[in-house]
Every structure is written in structure tokens, then in C-alpha cells.
Amino acid sequence: MTGLTYEVLNKDNLARTGRLxxxxxxxxxxxxxxVGTAATVKAMTPEAVAGTxxxxxxxxxxxxxxRPGPERIKKLGGLHTFMNWPGPILTDxxxxxxxxxxxxxxxxxxxxxxxxxxxxxxxxxxPERAIEIQHLLGSDITMVLDECTSLDADMDExxxxxxxxxxxxxxxxxxxxxxxxxxxxxxxxxxxHDDLRAQSAEGLKDIGFDGxxxxxxxxxxxxxxxxRVLDGVVEHLPEDRPRYLMGVGKPADLVGGVxxxxxxFDCVLPTRSGRTNxxxxxxxxLNLRNAQHREDPTPLDPECACPAxxxxxxxxxxxxxxxxxxxxxxxxTWHNLQYYxxxxxxxxxxxxxxxLEAFASDFHxxxxxxxxxxxx
Amino acid sequence: MTGLTYEVLNKDNLARTGRLxxxxxxxxxxxxxxVGTAATVKAMTPEAVAGTxxxxxxxxxxxxxxRPGPERIKKLGGLHTFMNWPGPILTDxxxxxxxxxxxxxxxxxxxxxxxxxxxxxxxxxxPERAIEIQHLLGSDITMVLDECTSLDADMDExxxxxxxxxxxxxxxxxxxxxxxxxxxxxxxxxxxHDDLRAQSAEGLKDIGFDGxxxxxxxxxxxxxxxxRVLDGVVEHLPEDRPRYLMGVGKPADLVGGVxxxxxxFDCVLPTRSGRTNxxxxxxxxLNLRNAQHREDPTPLDPECACPAxxxxxxxxxxxxxxxxxxxxxxxxTWHNLQYYxxxxxxxxxxxxxxxLEAFASDFHxxxxxxxxxxxx
Numbered sequence: 001m002t003g004l005t006y007e008v009l010n011k012d013n014l015a016r017t018g019r020l021x022x023x024x025x026x027x028x029x030x031x032x033x034x035v036g037t038a039a040t041v042k043a044m045t046p047e048a049v050a051g052t053x054x055x056x057x058x059x060x061x062x063x064x065x066x067r068p069g070p071e072r073i074k075k076l077g078g079l080h081t082f083m084n085w086p087g088p089i090l091t092d093x094x095x096x097x098x099x100x101x102x103x104x105x106x107x108x109x110x111x112x113x114x115x116x117x118x119x120x121x122x123x124x125x126x127p128e129r130a131i132e133i134q135h136l137l138g139s140d141i142t143m144v145l146d147e148c149t150s151l152d153a154d155m156d157e158x159x160x161x162x163x164x165x166x167x168x169x170x171x172x173x174x175x176x177x178x179x180x181x182x183x184x185x186x187x188x189x190x191x192x193h194d195d196l197r198a199q200s201a202e203g204l205k206d207i208g209f210d211g212x213x214x215x216x217x218x219x220x221x222x223x224x225x226x227x228r229v230l231d232g233v234v235e236h237l238p239e240d241r242p243r244y245l246m247g248v249g250k251p252a253d254l255v256g257g258v259x260x261x262x263x264x265f266d267c268v269l270p271t272r273s274g275r276t277n278x279x280x281x282x283x284x285x286l287n288l289r290n291a292q293h294r295e296d297p298t299p300l301d302p303e304c305a306c307p308a309x310x311x312x313x314x315x316x317x318x319x320x321x322x323x324x325x326x327x328x329x330x331x332x333t334w335h336n337l338q339y340y341x342x343x344x345x346x347x348x349x350x351x352x353x354x355x356l357e358a359f360a361s362d363f364h365x366x367x368x369x370x371x372x373x374x375x376x
Numbered sequence: 377m378t379g380l381t382y383e384v385l386n387k388d389n390l391a392r393t394g395r396l397x398x399x400x401x402x403x404x405x406x407x408x409x410x411v412g413t414a415a416t417v418k419a420m421t422p423e424a425v426a427g428t429x430x431x432x433x434x435x436x437x438x439x440x441x442x443r444p445g446p447e448r449i450k451k452l453g454g455l456h457t458f459m460n461w462p463g464p465i466l467t468d469x470x471x472x473x474x475x476x477x478x479x480x481x482x483x484x485x486x487x488x489x490x491x492x493x494x495x496x497x498x499x500x501x502x503p504e505r506a507i508e509i510q511h512l513l514g515s516d517i518t519m520v521l522d523e524c525t526s527l528d529a530d531m532d533e534x535x536x537x538x539x540x541x542x543x544x545x546x547x548x549x550x551x552x553x554x555x556x557x558x559x560x561x562x563x564x565x566x567x568x569h570d571d572l573r574a575q576s577a578e579g580l581k582d583i584g585f586d587g588x589x590x591x592x593x594x595x596x597x598x599x600x601x602x603x604r605v606l607d608g609v610v611e612h613l614p615e616d617r618p619r620y621l622m623g624v625g626k627p628a629d630l631v632g633g634v635x636x637x638x639x640x641f642d643c644v645l646p647t648r649s650g651r652t653n654x655x656x657x658x659x660x661x662l663n664l665r666n667a668q669h670r671e672d673p674t675p676l677d678p679e680c681a682c683p684a685x686x687x688x689x690x691x692x693x694x695x696x697x698x699x700x701x702x703x704x705x706x707x708x709t710w711h712n713l714q715y716y717x718x719x720x721x722x723x724x725x726x727x728x729x730x731x732l733e734a735f736a737s738d739f740h741x742x743x744x745x746x747x748x749x750x751x752x
Contacts, residue, residue: 295451315448316460319414327420
């Protein structure tokens with residue numbers, strides 16, 4: 001495996017800092033990757049995303065395969081050119097969205113046939129096609145296709161599904177064209193069962209990947225259960241490869257994940273929250289629709305240097321939100337992404353200084369809930 | 377009158393370039409002012425607006441008086457601080473929106489009582505209150521309150537209304553606190569009747585204002601009728617004061633207005649069009665939803681240096697528009713505002729070079745209609 005270079009720089013208990021080198025640049029880990037589902041990080045320009053310190057974004061194979069289509073993106077120069085993001089891009093395999101968004105038609109050993117949620121057209125996603133699509137997009141980091149099981153599946157079902165995902169992972173590895181600076185990640189499945197998770201991780205290591213993701217979490221199991229799975233699974237992942245917790249999460253999830261040895265995260269939360277009036281701050285979350293903000297001249301977070309905090313009051317953002325102005329979504333998204341990047345940078349610094357435990361204590365002591373929504 | 381300094385720099389037939397100096401900076405005329413209705417130029421940051429070359433924006437008294445309220449904006453440092461626009465701001469008087477948006481309750485010599493379109497609350501707008509609100513906002517350029525008449529009003533009704541607007545203009549002048557760098561503009565009314573327009577203009581000159589607007593146009597009368605009114609009215613406006621054509625218009629309206637001696641314009645068209653998939657270009661308007669754009673790697677306008685044209689293809693913007701992504705509205709708005717500013721800068725240069733007629737011919741020869749919308 002010479003696709004992606006990963007170097008661990010410093011360790012602090014299970015947590016570590018590292019440097020992942022891709023064809024489109026370096027990623028300092030632990031990293032949070034903003035989500036650009038449809039080839040755009042919603043409400044942001046790529047320059048603004050990069051300005052927050054984000055080094056890598058995630059984009060969704062499922063959405064792009066349906067619209068505008070991977071062949072079209074390839075023809076237009078690949079995803080980096082198409083969306084004007086010159087840095088590294090990680091794409092998921094489309095599996096999760098097929099299960100959560102599409103109308104499932106047929107699922108067997110070969111792959112999954114589904115109807116588009118956009119226009120009802122029928123598509124096939126197989127391990128080979130998932131790899132081909134991500135190749136057409138030009139992803140720096142490609143994810144294997146896996147099957148997702150629901151939280152209430154019994155252990156036999158979770159085991160069967162995990163084994164299928166292992167076989168698909170092997171087919172993905174065979175289909176993946178190795179190139180310097182491009183890599184393929186496996187995905188550990190196994191639900192909330194430590195032994196299945198361990199079996200999945202060992203199976204993936206035998207195949208050999210550039211990095212190892214933990215999938216199927218943050219789907220309603222709760223933070224405690226998620227952390228328990230991480231506590232069990234991380235020891236089965238190789239030290240010298242990046243570990244990626246998919247689709248996670250809240251700020252406290254990131255802190256807990258890094259403490260447990262996770263290097264990479266992605267989540268729609270900071271961007272989606274920005275479009276639903278929420279701001280994450282060093283003192284907890286705010287709902288900007290709340291009437292308490294309407295004459296507040298202070299910024300969202302006085303310790304934040306983002307444009308929203310440098311130039312605007314909570315009162316102004318409250319006004320934008322009430323008036324349903326696009327700039328409200330833009331400023332809140334911008335701030336949330338800055339906050340997430342600042343949090344990751346703070347953790348990287350703390351790990352390098354050997355003080356992540358103290359950083360985490362300080363983080364938790366400052367978080368507090370905002371009073372419940374008030375009526376105007 | 378020492379509120380606003382206006383200097384005519386060069387003349388080319390009726391057209392002229394000039395420099396209007398306000399408390400918050402200089403405005404080079406002829407100028408196009410982007411509209412920031414609710415204290416935001418929709419879908420744009422103020423930095424981006426300024427980056428297009430815009431020197432002055434317009435904001436709407438009607439919207440701001442209802443939400444968040446002028447007293448609140450005053451408390452938060454005034455409109456410039458509130459919305460982070462450090463340059464000049466012109467505010468309208470609220471009259472036009474009261475007639476077009478509100479539920480009119482009562483209208484008499486004193487003013488107009490109306491119900492808010494937002495929450496049904498009852499408000500009074502009088503000449504004195506219109507001036508007070510704009511003072512609270514901190515507008516560099518304040519507009520008098522006028523009555524708007526519909527296109528189908530008969531001449532007696534238009535005359536009565538114009539006379540009322542003149543009496544209101546006098547009350548506005550009396551209520552306006554003169555300060556260096558701040559000015560009050562009168563508004564010429566009189567519908568499509570040259571003699572009423574002339575009477576209105578002369579009446580306003582007798583009162584004396586920092587600038588003179590032509591109101592009640594671009595309300596469905598058509599470009600020919602609008603230009604005929606301008607042909608008649610401009611000679612009645614003082615040479616040494618700026619002339620402002622309110623709420624206008626399409627690119628060709630701006631060219632025709634400048635040729636007829638107009639110095640200032642505002643319109644929601646470039647911003648609204650940006651949110652409804654339209655791009656204005658040097659070769660005419662484009663509808664970015666059209667399927668013809670879906671694999672087009674060229675920019676909206678190859679002669680434009682805006683971020684949308686520098687970094688993105690028509691195919692990408694088509695994709696954003698189809699996916700209803702906020703960035704689509706952002707990029708199209710950005711480009712449209714840049715195009716409008718480039719058009720005005722081109723006209724200023726042409727006037728200074730004595731070549732506005734040639735500029736206008738060239739402009740018209742390049743404009744062409746895009747093929748009608750195609751189905752995908």
C-alpha cells in the first residue's frame with residue numbers, strides 16, 4: 001500500500017496527531033471534514049470553507065451519481081475542478097444514502113438496485129460501480145461499499161451483513177486502481193457487538209487498506225453506546241493508518257472520539273445547523289431565533305475570529321434569521337465550520353502538548369445549554 | 377443646501393459623470409445601487425458587494441420599520457454598523473412599499489395608516505415619521521415620502537396626488553435635520569404627463585433638495601413611455617444636482633437612462649434574478665436552468681472577472697440551480713451585481729472619453745436573446 005502516506009506525529013494516551021498526504025494536499029489529523037453533499041458545502045464558497053482551516057471535504061457518491069452524474073463530472077474535469085475545491089476530497093461509497101434515501105428495489109450478493117429519490121430512475125450500486133464512480137469523480141480518499149444494518153437487527157443479521165460488507169470490501173480493493181496520493185478506506189461494521197466489530201476490523205486488516213473507518217454509528221444508539229464501540233474497536237485498528245469515525249458528530253462526540261484514538265470525522269451538523277438557526281460556541285449552542293438575542297450587540301462567540309463573529313451582532317443574525325435571509329444561513333454556517341475547525345486545531349495542539357485530558361475537561365466545563373426557546 | 381457635495385466632472389451630450397460626496401464616502405456617478413431591502417443585499421456579504429465595485433446601497437424604510445424597527449437599529453449603532461456596510465446608504469421613504477405590500481387602512485393629508493404584511497400590526501407613515509425613521513437608520517441619502525398613483529389613474533387624480541406629494545416634500549424638508557454629508561432628495565411625480573412632471577420638478581426645485589429623483593416609473597408603462605417621461609423631465613432638473621431614476625432597471629434601461637442625463641439607479645433585478653436562475657451577460661441574459669448549459673464548461677460571461685466567472689462553469693452553476701443549492705443563488709447574484717457595476721463603469725469611462733453613443737451602440741449590438749427554455 002503506497003497510495004496515501006500517513007505519519008503519526010505525537011501521541012497523548014490513545015489520541016494522536018498525524019499527517020495524511022494526498023494527491024491534493026496534506027491533511028493534519030485529527031481532522032473534521034465539512035460535508036459537500038452535492039458538490040457544494042451548503043451556503044459556502046470553497047474559499048470560505050478553506051478560510052476556516054478546513055483541509056479536506058467530503059462529498060456524497062449517492063447524490064453525485066444521480067445528479068449531475070459521475071461521467072459528466074469526469075468530462076468537466078473531475079470533482080475538484082467542477083466545484084473549485086483544490087484540496088483533498090473524500091467521497092463516501094453511496095451505501096448509507098441508498099439505505100436511508102432511496103427506494104430500495106433489490107439487494108443481493110452482487111449489489112443493490114434502487115430507485116432515485118429525485119426522479120424514480122433505477123440504478124445499480126455494486127462494489128465495483130462504487131469504486132468506478134469515485135474514480136470518475138477523482139476522489140483522493142475512496143470508501144468501500146458496505147451494507148448498513150438497522151439498530152434493531154438481531155446479532156445473526158448484523159453478523160451476516162458484516163460478512164457481506166467484508167466480501168464487498170475485498171471486491172472494492174480488487175477494483176480500486178492504486179495511484180500515488182489516492183487511497184481506499186475499509187469500513188468496520190458489526191453494530192454494537194464488540195466481537196463482530198473485532199472480526200470486521202481483523203478481516204479488513206487482512207485485506208489491507210490505506211485507512212480504516214468505523215461505520216454504522218451515530219444512528220440513534222446514543223453517545224455512550226458509540227463510545228463503548230470505539231473503546232472496543234480502536235485496539236483492533238493498525239497504529240500506522242488513519243482511523244475515521246463516519247458521520248460524527250456533535251462537538252462533544254469529536255472530543256470523545258479523539259480521546260479514543262479517532263483521527264478523522266465528518267458530519268452535516270455544523271452546516272445543517274447553520275441553516276436551521278443554530279450556532280455552536282465555546283459556551284454551548286445557541287438558537288438564534290430566540291427573542292433573547294434581538295437586541296444583543298455581542299457576537300455569537302467572542303473568542304471566534306470568523307467573519308460572522310468579527311463583523312456582526314447576535315441581534316443582526318437574529319434579524320436575518322427572522323427575515324429568512326440567505327445571509328443568516330451563510331453567517332451561521334461559516335461560524336459553525338470555523339468553530340469545528342478551531343475545536344480540532346485546539347485538540348491537535350493539546351495532543352502535541354500532552355494535555356488533551358485537560359483540554360477535554362475545560363471543553364466540558366464551558367459547555368452549557370441555552371435556555372429553552374422563548375416566544376416573542 | 378450644504379448636505380451633500382456633488383460635482384459634475386465630464387459631459388457627453390445629456391450624460392455626465394460626477395462625484396457625490398457623503399458622510400460615508402464618495403459615489404462616482406452614473407451609479408447603480410444594489411438593493412439591500414432588509415438590511416442585507418440578498419445572498420451577498422457586504423464585502424462581496426463592495427468587491428463588485430458598488431459604492432452605495434439602497435435599503436428599504438418600509439421593511440426596516442416593521443422589522444427589526446428603526447429604534448432598535450439606532451440602539452445597535454445605526455444601519456451601517458448593524459449590517460456592516462461602511463459605505464454610503466440611501467433609504468427610500470417607505471411610500472412605494474406601503475402601496476404595493478401593505479394592507480392600506482387610511483390615507484389622508486397627514487399620512488398613511490397601514491397594516492404590516494408581516495404580522496398585521498398597524499403603523500402610521502407620515503412625512504415627518506418617514507424622515508425620523510431614516511434619521512434613526514443613519515441614512516446618508518434620505519428620500520421624501522411621496523404618494524404613488526397607479527398607471528390607470530386619470531389626469532385629475534395624478535395631478536391631485538402629485539400636489540399632495542409636493543406638500544409632503546415640503547414637510548419632509550422641514551423635518552430633515554441638515555448635517556454635513558447627509559442629504560435629502562425630492563421625488564418628481566406626475567405619471568406619464570409631461571406638464572405634471574414639469575410642475576412637480578419646478579415645485580421641488582423651489583423647495584430645494586440635495587438631489588432629485590424621478591419616481592413612479594418602471595411600474596408597467598414600458599421602456600418607451602419611461603424614456604419619453606425622462607426626455608421631458610430632465611431639462612427641468614438642476615444641472616448641478618444628481619438625478620436619480622428610482623427602481624430602474626434592466627441593463628438597457630440603465631444605458632437609456634444615462635444617455636438621458638440620469639446619474640443614479642437602483643433595482644432588485646440583478647439580485648432577484650440571481651435567485652431565479654438568471655444571469656445578465658455582455659451577450660444577453662441566460663437562464664441557467666436550461667438543459668443547454670448542463671455540460672458547458674465555459675463561464676457565464678468570459679469577459680467578466682467576478683468569482684462566479686473566474687472559478688465556475690455554466691455546467692456547475694446549472695447543477696447548483698437544479699439542486700436548489702444556496703451557492704447557485706450566491707454565484708448568480710454575485711455575477712449579476714458585477715455585471716451591473718461593470719456596465720456602469722463602462723458608461724462612466726465612455727462619458728469621460730466622449731464616446732457614450734458608441735458604447736450604447738456596441739451594447740445593443742451584443743445583446744441577444746437566449747433560445748427559449750428547453751426541456752431536459
